Structures are given as structure tokens and as C-alpha cells.
Amino acid sequence: xxxxxxxxxxxxxxxxxxxxxxxxxxxxxxxxxxxxxxxxxxxxxxxxxxxxxxxxxxxxxxxxxxxxxxxxxxxxxxxxxxxxxxxxxxxxxxxxxxxxxxxxxxxxxxxxxxxxxxxxxxxxxxxxxxxxxxxxxxxxxxxxxxxxxxxxxxxxxxxxxxxxxxxxxxxxxxxxxxxxxxxxxxxxxxxxxxxxxxxxxxxxxxxxxxxxxxxxxxxxxxxxxxxxxxxxxxxxxxxxxxxxxxxxxxxxxxxxxxxxxxxxxxxxxxxxxxxxxxxxxxxxxxxxxxxxxxxxxxxxxxxxxxxxxxxxxxxxxxxxxxxxxxxxxxxxxxxxxxxxxxxxxxx
Amino acid sequence: xxxxxxxxxxxxxxxxxxxxxxxxxxxxxxxxxxxxxxxxxxxxxxxxxxxxxxxxxxxxxxxxxxxxxxxxxxxxxxxxxxxxxxxxxxxxxxxxxxxxxxxxxxxxxxxxxxxxxxxxxxxxxxxxxxxxxxxxxxxxxxxxxxxxxxxxxxxxxxxxxxxxxxxxxxxxxxxxxxxxxxxxxxxxxxxxxxxxxxxxxxxxxxxxxxxxxxxxxxxxxxxxxxxxxxxxxxxxxxxxxxxxxxxxxxxxxxxxxxxxxxxxxxxxxxxxxxxxxxxxxxxxxxxxxxxxxxxxxxxxxxxxxxxxxxxxxxxxxxxxxxxxxxxxxxxxxxxxxxxxxxxxxxxxxxxxxxxxxxxxxxxxxxxxxxxxxxxxxxxxxxxxxxxxxxxxxxxxxxxxxxxxxxxxxx
Numbered sequence: 001x002x003x004x005x006x007x008x009x010x011x012x013x014x015x016x017x018x019x020x021x022x023x024x025x026x027x028x029x030x031x032x033x034x035x036x037x038x039x040x041x042x043x044x045x046x047x048x049x050x051x052x053x054x055x056x057x058x059x060x061x062x063x064x065x066x067x068x069x070x071x072x073x074x075x076x077x078x079x080x081x082x083x084x085x086x087x088x089x090x091x092x093x094x095x096x097x098x099x100x101x102x103x104x105x106x107x108x109x110x111x112x113x114x115x116x117x118x119x120x121x122x123x124x125x126x127x128x129x130x131x132x133x134x135x136x137x138x139x140x141x142x143x144x145x146x147x148x149x150x151x152x153x154x155x156x157x158x159x160x161x162x163x164x165x166x167x168x169x170x171x172x173x174x175x176x177x178x179x180x181x182x183x184x185x186x187x188x189x190x191x192x193x194x195x196x197x198x199x200x201x202x203x204x205x206x207x208x209x210x211x212x213x214x215x216x217x218x219x220x221x222x223x224x225x226x227x228x229x230x231x232x233x234x235x236x237x238x239x240x241x242x243x244x245x246x247x248x249x250x251x252x253x254x255x256x257x258x259x260x261x262x263x264x265x266x267x268x269x270x271x272x273x274x275x276x277x278x279x280x281x282x283x284x285x286x287x288x289x290x291x292x293x294x295x296x297x298x299x300x301x302x303x304x305x306x307x308x309x310x311x312x313x314x315x316x317x318x319x320x321x322x323x324x325x326x327x328x329x330x331x332x333x334x335x336x337x338x339x340x341x342x343x344x345x346x347x
Numbered sequence: 348x349x350x351x352x353x354x355x356x357x358x359x360x361x362x363x364x365x366x367x368x369x370x371x372x373x374x375x376x377x378x379x380x381x382x383x384x385x386x387x388x389x390x391x392x393x394x395x396x397x398x399x400x401x402x403x404x405x406x407x408x409x410x411x412x413x414x415x416x417x418x419x420x421x422x423x424x425x426x427x428x429x430x431x432x433x434x435x436x437x438x439x440x441x442x443x444x445x446x447x448x449x450x451x452x453x454x455x456x457x458x459x460x461x462x463x464x465x466x467x468x469x470x471x472x473x474x475x476x477x478x479x480x481x482x483x484x485x486x487x488x489x490x491x492x493x494x495x496x497x498x499x500x501x502x503x504x505x506x507x508x509x510x511x512x513x514x515x516x517x518x519x520x521x522x523x524x525x526x527x528x529x530x531x532x533x534x535x536x537x538x539x540x541x542x543x544x545x546x547x548x549x550x551x552x553x554x555x556x557x558x559x560x561x562x563x564x565x566x567x568x569x570x571x572x573x574x575x576x577x578x579x580x581x582x583x584x585x586x587x588x589x590x591x592x593x594x595x596x597x598x599x600x601x602x603x604x605x606x607x608x609x610x611x612x613x614x615x616x617x618x619x620x621x622x623x624x625x626x627x628x629x630x631x632x633x634x635x636x637x638x639x640x641x642x643x644x645x646x647x648x649x650x651x652x653x654x655x656x657x658x659x660x661x662x663x664x665x666x667x668x669x670x671x672x673x674x675x676x677x678x679x680x681x682x683x684x685x686x687x688x689x690x691x692x693x694x695x696x697x698x699x700x701x702x703x704x705x706x707x708x709x710x711x712x713x714x715x716x717x718x719x720x721x722x723x724x725x726x727x728x729x730x731x732x733x734x735x736x737x738x739x740x741x742x743x744x745x746x747x748x749x750x751x752x753x754x755x756x757x
Contacts (some may be wrong), residue, residue, distance in 0.1 A: 078540050078574025085544015088529050091551060113532050121522040122513030123734040157735050181737035213740045260742035261594055
């Protein structure tokens with residue numbers, strides 16, 4: 001599928017690594033799960049004939065036919081309700097939202113029809129559904145198309161919420177989400193779709209899954225912990241490179257899962273570094289970082305050597321002009337600055 | 348408005364003119380139909396007799412983009428007796444719920460169905476348990492129709508663990524997976540899209556079954572209903588949208604909320620049928636017709652012309668937006684149980700004493716269930732954290748004091 005590019009560091013790895021884009025990771029995950037389980041089907045706007053608004057569902061209509069890859073009208077409330085009803089009956093729908101901004105029209109079904117039903121029915125009606133699509137800011141798409149919904153969905157009991165970063169995350173978490181018997185909100189990122197990541201043959205295996213609820217330490221460090229999810233993981237890693245030049249060894253944690261939140265991994269890391277910078281692209285008030293901070297100050301208070309820092313999107317609707325948009329979103333220098341503050345290295 | 352109220356008494360399907368004449372005309376039609384039957388067959392059947400005979404349906408169906416079914420339906424002595432029994436149990440159950448609510452055994456919301464019994468009972472006569480039903484919050488009797496027991500309804504209302512949802516759902520969230528009953532939904536209109544989804548699955552699984560999505564006249568203006576109808580018609584889903592038109596969405600009469608209260612026509616390109624929802628046999632015939640349609644031609648809308656005696660919920664006396672005369676008028680002229688009673692007596696299937704006995708039995712059944720439910724315990728404390736997920740991943744969930752209560756989700 002991809003030219004095998006053997007990196008020099010693979011001397012230490014037992015398997016050859018090659019590159020895969022996040023888009024192809026998602027596509028292959030859906031493809032394999034549809035092949036393995038006839039109850040899995042895909043529905044959403046332009047997922048079929050158009051090959052997917054972002055080409056994530058490319059080729060699936062040709063392979064599985066119109067009974068299993070369904071193009072819907074532009075009626076989120078209606079088709080999401082239909083997906084949830086189908087899940088009530090034991091099918092396994094993958095409902096694509098062209099972006100999660102449009103899912104707000106269907107949010108009643110995600111929360112009230114999907115998340116709460118197993119509980120309200122005393123365990124009679126399970127809802128094995130996946131809601132997926134791009135979340136958060138893209139580039140220049142303006143205020144109504146740029147919101148990050150991780151915090152909103154992440155607060156809701158009954159939902160599982162995952163945020164892949166790499167191709168490995170995308171494959172493993174999507175396969176896990178499709179196999180999961182509960183409703184899963186799968187928050188992708190449009191700007192990551194085209195990014196290439198090295199993946200091992202293990203990741204390419206059709207049975208590869210990642211556990212929902214477990215964060216990944218992307219980079220080990222000793223001086224400060226940086227938590228991030230989705231696109232911000234890449235920024236955090238670059239920030240860690242910058243910090244290393246100044247002798248600060250940052251540990252970068254890719255949350256992977258917003259709900260359940262892997263508090264253990266986060267707190268274990270802070271018990272090692274004593275300092276924390278929590279990063280997210282979305283709005284700060286009542287955000288994911290607020291929960292991370294709360295967790296650490298509750299469980300690891302005595303280890304903290306500095307107040308917890310938060311880096312997030314600005315408290316404004318997303319502007320269009322390129323300079324303003326850049327100022328509205330976290331940049332690498334923001335993460336670096338906050339980490340240095342946490343290390344008492346700057347004003 | 349006066350003409351509208353008069354229509355409630357006579358049912359909007361009939362073409363009668365004056366208000367006084369309408370109910371009389373209705374009864375004349377009904378009794379002439381009955382007498383025709385009696386004279387041709389010289390009736391008297393045992394209550395358990397299953398020999399079919401035909402009964403006329405007095406109030407004409409009205410069709411939208413379809414030819415209505417025949418104004419006559421096959422039934423049997425046993426079926427009529429069963430109709431009476433189950434409707435009477437439902438009636439007593441709802442009345443018992445009223446008392447229990449006032450005595451504070453039932454809390455929160457309680458939306459009662461008395462008056463509308465013919466809809467869910469008539470439906471079941473035309474369906475199997477392969478078919479699926481989803482409704483809104485006025486669901487106690489629908490739950491019984493799908494095979495639920497009075498005990499589990501009462502226990503659920505009282506928040507006991509013997510309730511159908513283990514006490515965790517309440518009045519608006521009764522479910523019965525085995526009986527293909529998907530609730531019990533609190534968000535007005537959401538159940539219509541969910542119902543189309545149930546039908547989607549039935550089609551996907553190549554089952555020879557239909558799904559019925561019930562909603563009220565209040566919900567009939569919801570956008571998602573039209574979204575669901577559009578997709579259902581496009582994809583040929585075997586769904587029947589059933590508008591239980593009891594003429595009031597909470598306190599708002601249909602003519603105040605709908606520009607077009609002809610709900611059976613609101614599907615536009617989706618055919619529709621208006622049915623006298625107070626006539627259990629008319630409902631049976633109409634739903635049978637609709638099932639056939641949904642399986643072969645695609646979705647259809649049914650409008651059940653029905654009425655609720657209680658207010659919207661137990662917080663609503665039901666008299667600030669309608670008159671007591673209207674309520675008692677409908678009870679007198681169109682009560683679904685009384686109609687079956689008259690038919691049973693006219694056909695000499697049962698005697699007045701038999702019916703009194705059946706009523707006593709029904710009351711005893713409900714009283715017994717209430718007593719048993721009262722004795723039931725509340726859910727165990729640990730159930731607070733069960734059923735959040737099918738697969739809890741041992742995720743830690745917290746109580747109000749997160750240092751005190753931390754539970755790994757099962």
C-alpha cells in the first residue's frame with residue numbers, strides 16, 4: 001500500500017515501519033470493520049458517491065454498496081435519530097458529521113437518545129453507535145465552522161469520547177470505537193487528515209485496536225508534563241523540541257481519550273515532573289484542560305512545584321483574517337512560554 | 348372554534364352538520380350496524396369463541412394519497428372480550444396512578460393515557476412482537492400493550508427496583524426490549540426519527556416487520572419529523588408514523604399550534620389515513636392496512652382521532668384550556684370502553700353481570716399490582732453507577748463528594 005520507508009531508528013524496532021496518512025488510517029479502519037461485521041454501516045452527507053467530503057469514506061460505496069454506505073440529505077437531526085434508532089435494534093451505525101459544528105443540530109439525539117438510553121432503560125437498550133467527523137478549527141473557515149466540542153461531549157456520562165492524533169491512534173481508536181457496545185463520539189481533525197505518520201505492521205493488522213480510556217506518553221521527560229489532544233499533540237511535541245534546546249525536558253502526553261480521561265497517566269507523570277501545562281484548542285472556560293487541572297490538583301497537589309498552566313483557544317468566536325485566526329489559536333511559542341513559566345524560567 | 352369543539356364530540360371524520368345531530372348520528376350509525384349483524388346471524392356467542400364475524404366501522408376513514416380500507420373489520424367474540432378486559436385494566440391502572448401521584452407515591456412527571464386506550468390496544472391487534480413500537484412520554488398503556496405487566500409499570504412509577512426500568516427511568520422511560528418496545532421518550536418529537544431508525548434496521552435485516560413511531564398533535568410540527576419522513580420515503584423504510592391526535596399539545600389546542608391540523612395529510616408525499624381513534628376495531632383495521640402499506644409501498648402516516656380525559660400531566664387540571672362539558676361530552680359519546688361494552692351486549696356475547704365481573708377482576712388485578720409495587724424496595728445504592736455503559740472500562744465515576752464516592756464503572 002505504501003512504499004516502505006525504513007527509518008534509521010528502526011534498528012531498534014523489531015518491525016519495518018512505513019507511512020500512513022490519518023485519512024487512510026480512518027478509511028482502512030472503517031473498511032476492515034465493515035468487512036468483519038455485516039451489522040456495521042456508514043451514513044452521512046456525501047459519504048457515498050462523493051467519496052466523502054474529506055475522502056475518509058473513499059471507495060466504501062463501491063465496495064459495500066448503497067445498502068451499507070448511505071448518502072443522507074442535509075438533515076442532521078433526522079438522520080442522527082435514524083442512526084440511533086438503528087442502533088437500538090442492534091445495528092452498528094457509523095454516523096459521519098461533515099463537521100461536529102453541524103452535529104449541534106443533532107446533539108439532542110447524541111445526548112438524550114444515545115448516551116442516556118442504556119441507563120434509563122435499566123440496561124435493556126444498548127446503543128452501539130459511533131459519531132465521527134472533524135472537530136475544532138480548520139483554516140480560515142470562520143466562527144461557525146471552527147468550534148471544538150471535546151469539553152461538551154466529554155462531560156456527558158454515557159458517552160465515550162476519543163480524540164486521535166496520529167495514524168496509529170486513528171486506526172486503533174476507530175476500530176475500538178466501532179467494536180465498542182456504547183455510543184462513542186470520535187473527534188477527528190481536518191488538518192490532520194493529510195498528515196503522514198509511521199506505522200508498524202502491527203498497526204496495519206486488521207485486529208489492531210487501541211484501548212479507549214488510555215493516554216499515550218508520546219515523549220518522555222522529567223521537568224514538565226504537557227498534556228494535549230488531537231492537533232495540539234503535534235504542537236506540544238514541537239514545543240518539547242524547543243524546550244529541549246533550553247535544557248527543559250518535557251514529557252508530552254497524548255490524551256487520546258477525553259472520556260474516560262486517563263487521570264492515572266496524567267497524575268503519574270506530574271508525580272515525576274512536578275509541573276503541568278495543559279493544552280487544548282478549544283475555549284478555556286469549562287474546557288478539557290479545566291478537568292485536567294482539577295484532577296491534578298485533587299490527586300497530586302503535594303507534588304506540584306508550580307501552579308498548573310493552561311494554554312487554550314482564545315475566548316472569542318473564531319475570526320477569519322489570517323493574522324487574527326493565528327492569534328485566536330494556541331501556537332508552539334505559547335506552549336513553550338507556559339512551560340518555562342511552570343519551570344520558573346521566565347517572567 | 349365552536350365548530351372545532353363540536354367536531355371533538357362527533358369525530359372530525361363524520362360529515363354531519365349540526366352539533367346536536369352529530370353524536371346522535373354516530374350512535375344511530377353504530378346501532379344500525381349492530382342490528383344489521385344481529386338480524387342476519389341471530390347472534391349469541393360464548394366469550395371465548397374465536398369464530399370470526401364482521402363488524403361495521405361507523406366513522407369513515409379519510410385517505411390522503413391512498414384509498415382507505417373497507418369500513419368493516421373481522422373480529423371475534425374472544426377478541427372483543429379481550430379488548431374490553433385489557434382496556435379496562437389500562438383505564439383502572441391510569442386512574443390508580445392518579446391517586447398514587449396525589450398521595451405522593453409517584454413523583455415528577457406522570458402523563459396519563461385514559462381515553463386513548465383504543466389506540467394502543469387496536470394497534471396490537473394488527474401487529475406482532477416482531478414489529479416495533481416507539482412512543483413519547485404517555486407510555487404506560489403502550490408498555491402494557493407490548494407485553495409489560497401492571498406491576499412493572501406501577502413499580503417503575505414508584506421508583507422501585509421491580510420496575511420495568513429497574514426504577515431508574517420513571518414514568519416517561521418504560522422499555523421492553525423483548526416486546527420490541529423502545530420507550531418511553533421524554534423529548535417531544537425525537538422518537539419519530541428514532542422510529543424511522545428502527546424501521547431502517549428491520550429493512551436492513553430483511554425482517555418482514557414494521558416500526559410504529561407514535562407522536563402527538565403537539566409533536567406533529569417538529570422539524571425532525573419531516574426530516575424522518577423525507578428519509579423514510581426516500582429509502583422506503585417500513586415505518587408507520589402514528590399521530591395520536593388528542594387535540595391538545597399540553598394546553599395548546601391543535602388549531603392554535605398547527606396551521607394545518609389535518610395531520611394525516613402533513614406527510615405531503617407520504618400517504619396518510621385518518622382513523623377514529625376511539626374505536627378499537629377501526630384502529631385495528633387501519634393499522635393492518637398501514638402495515639401492509641409500509642411493507643410493500645413505504646411509509647404512511649396515521650392520524651388517530653382520540654382524546655385524553657386527564658390533563659397533559661398530573662400538574663395540569665386540564666380545564667384551563669377546555670371545558671368540563673367537552674370532556675364529559677366525549678366520555679359520554681365516544682368512550683372506547685363503552686363502545687366495546689355496547690357491542691358485546693348487543694351481540695349477546697356477555698351479560699351485564701359478566702362485564703361487572705370482568706371489571707371487578709381488572710380492578711383487583713390493578714389493586715394487587717399496586718400493593719405489590721408498594722412493597723417493593725427501592726434500587727440498591729450501587730445501581731447508581733450501573734448501566735452507564737455496557738462496557739464500563741473500569742472508568743472511575745464520582746459521586747457528589749468525589750473524595751467520598753469513587754466507583755469503577757462495571
